[in-house]
Structure formats: structure tokens, C-alpha cells
Amino acid sequence: MTENNSNINYHEAMEYSLEPLIIHSNHKILYINHAAEEFFRATKEEVIGASPLDIFQETSKAAIKERIESAYEQPAEVIEETVYRMDGTTVDVELYCHPLLVGETKAIQSSVKDISRRRESEEKQKEMVRAINELSATIVPLLSGIAVLPLVGSIDEVRANHLLEDVPLKAKNQGVNCLIIDFSGTYKLDSIVTEHLFKISSVLSMLGIQSVITGLRPELALSATQLGVTLDSIPKMSTVKDALYSLGMESNKRPLI
Numbered sequence: 001m002t003e004n005n006s007n008i009n010y011h012e013a014m015e016y017s018l019e020p021l022i023i024h025s026n027h028k029i030l031y032i033n034h035a036a037e038e039f040f041r042a043t044k045e046e047v048i049g050a051s052p053l054d055i056f057q058e059t060s061k062a063a064i065k066e067r068i069e070s071a072y073e074q075p076a077e078v079i080e081e082t083v084y085r086m087d088g089t090t091v092d093v094e095l096y097c098h099p100l101l102v103g104e105t106k107a108i109q110s111s112v113k114d115i116s117r118r119r120e121s122e123e124k125q126k127e128m129v130r131a132i133n134e135l136s137a138t139i140v141p142l143l144s145g146i147a148v149l150p151l152v153g154s155i156d157e158v159r160a161n162h163l164l165e166d167v168p169l170k171a172k173n174q175g176v177n178c179l180i181i182d183f184s185g186t187y188k189l190d191s192i193v194t195e196h197l198f199k200i201s202s203v204l205s206m207l208g209i210q211s212v213i214t215g216l217r218p219e220l221a222l223s224a225t226q227l228g229v230t231l232d233s234i235p236k237m238s239t240v241k242d243a244l245y246s247l248g249m250e251s252n253k254r255p256l257i
Contacts, residue, residue, distance in 0.1 A: 023100060024052045025107035027068070039112060042086035052110065055083040071097045071108045080115065092119045139170050145177035146247060148240055151197070152185035160196035168203040176209055180243045184215025194220065201234050212236070212243045 014021050020036035022029060029050050037043060040055070056064050060081060067076050075098035082090050097110040141147045149167060171179050181200065201211040212235045237243040 020112040022052060022110045022112065023102065023107055024068075024110065025102065025105055027051045027053060027065075030102060030107060036112065039114065040085050041089075046086060055085075057082060057084075068097070068108060072099055072106050074099065083112070092116045139167065139174060139176065139179065141174065141176075142180075142244065143247075145175065146180070146244075147171070147174065147176045147178075148180040148182055150182050150185055155186055155197070157196070164196050164200055164203070167200055168207055168209070171204060171209050172207050178210045178212065178247065179204060180212045180214055180240055182214045182240050183217070183220055184239070186215075186220070205233075210235075212246075214238065214240050214243050 014031075014033045017033055018035055020039040021033045022036055023031040029048050029052055032040070032044055032047050036047075040047065052068070053061050053064060064081070067079075070076060076096070078094055078096045080092065080094055083093050084090055092115050094113040094115050095110060096113075097108050100107045100109045139147045139149050149163075151163075155163075167179075181197075201213070204211045214237045216236060235243075235246070237246060
């Protein structure tokens with residue numbers, strides 16, 4: 001059986017929607033639903049007749065105006081913006097709009113989705129990643145002039161870049177003469193990451209800091225070879241303990257490097 005779409009009460013459907021909806025035409029708001037009233041902290045009477053551009057920051061208005069004009073013909077892509085509520089507070093939202101006919105009048109329906117919690121979660125995630133990256137670049141002093149950089153866990157390109165930028169500077173500032181770069185705690189490296197990590201040794205060498213590589217598993221060594229990374233000039237040991245022995249730590253001798 002075919003339903004008669006003319007029996008659908010569109011006004012009622014909008015009112016029951018939990019998503020804030022706005023209908024506007026010629027830069028004037030014609031209607032908002034109850035969810036939009038609550039979201040914008042305003043009554044229908046306060047909003048209807050106003051310009052939809054009023055909720056946007058000045059820096060965004062030109063682009064939004066152009067977007068509205070194009071939305072009379074076809075749906076616009078979903079975008080993220082910061083908008084104002086009627087009480088002056090701002091909120092991060094996801095916006096989507098599409099063409100609509102109100103009688104014979106071309107109009108646009110815009111839906112507004114609050115993404116402030118998602119943005120907050122994303123910022124917390126970024127802060128966490130920054131903190132992890134900072135910890136991952138921690139240089140542990142072992143003996144006068146000798147320190148170890150323990151690489152732990154999965155290392156992606158972002159973290160590898162952070163290590164390349166941070167480690168040489170920290171080593172120089174801490175007065176490190178020899179840095180043991182220990183790979184034994186890493187379990188995932190791709191070709192780009194491997195290249196970044198082995199560049200650390202080159203940068204350290206330019207700063208007059210000798211590096212020793214430890215814990216290099218066969219698959220990591222193979223990856224470096226395939227990249228054409230030359231490790232011949234870098235001392236390599238199985239473990240940090242072996243490196244320390246070679247540096248004379250256990251026998252209280254002067255380091256060999």
C-alpha cells in the first residue's frame with residue numbers, strides 16, 4: 001500500500017525532532033522548532049524575522065552567506081562552526097542545510113548539532129597525546145655524560161617527528177655526551193617512522209653527541225636496510241647493559257666512546 005505523503009504533518013515532525021532546526025529564506029528566519037528554542041536559549045518570537053547570519057562570528061559571515069546562497073539549489077556539505085546563542089555564549093556546532101519549499105517560496109532548512117562535548121573530548125585526547133609524546137622523549141641519565149632514551153610501544157609518524165625535534169635539543173641541554181637509543185620496547189614501526197628515528201643519530205652526531213643503538217630486532221634492522229639507512233657508523237649492542245659495559249660503566253673505567 002502506498003502512503004500519501006500529503007498526510008504527513010511536516011510541522012509536527014519538526015517540533016518532535018530532538019535536533020535544532022531552522023527554516024530561513026532571503027536571510028530571514030521563518031521558523032525554528034522547540035529544540036532550536038532550547039539550544040539558542042530564545043523563544044520563537046525572539047528569533048523569527050532575524051537574520052541567520054546573526055549567530056555567526058564576523059570572520060565567518062562572508063563564507064556562510066555564500067554557502068546559504070548555494071544551498072537554495074542543492075544541499076551544502078556538513079561544516080563545523082562556532083555560533084552564538086541569544087545569551088551571548090558560544091558553542092561549537094556541526095551545520096547542515098538543504099533546499100526546501102515553503103509554499104511557493106524557496107527556503108533552506110538548517111540543522112544544528114552541538115559538538116562541544118566531542119571537541120572537548122578531542123582536545124583532551126590531543127593533550128594526552130602531547131603528554132605521551134613528551135614522556136616518550138624522556139632522556140634518563142645513567143652516568144656523567146651518558147644517558148638512555150627508552151623507546152616504548154607503538155611509534156607513529158607524529159611521535160617520531162616529536163622525538164626527532166625534541167631529543168637532540170634535550171640531550172644537548174642536559175650535557176649528554178653519549179646517548180643510548182634503546183629500541184627493545186618498541187613493537188610497531190613503519191618505513192617512514194624508521195627513517196625519522198634513525199635520523200636522530202645523525203642530528204646527535206652533528207651536535208657532537210655519540211649515539212649507541214640497543215635492542216634492535218631483526219625486522220627493524222631489515223626495515224632500515226631497505227630504506228638505505230646506513231648504521232655502520234653507529235655502535236650497536238644487544239642490550240642497554242651491554243652498551244654500559246662497553247662504555248666502562250661496570251668497571252669504573254673511562255668510557256670507550
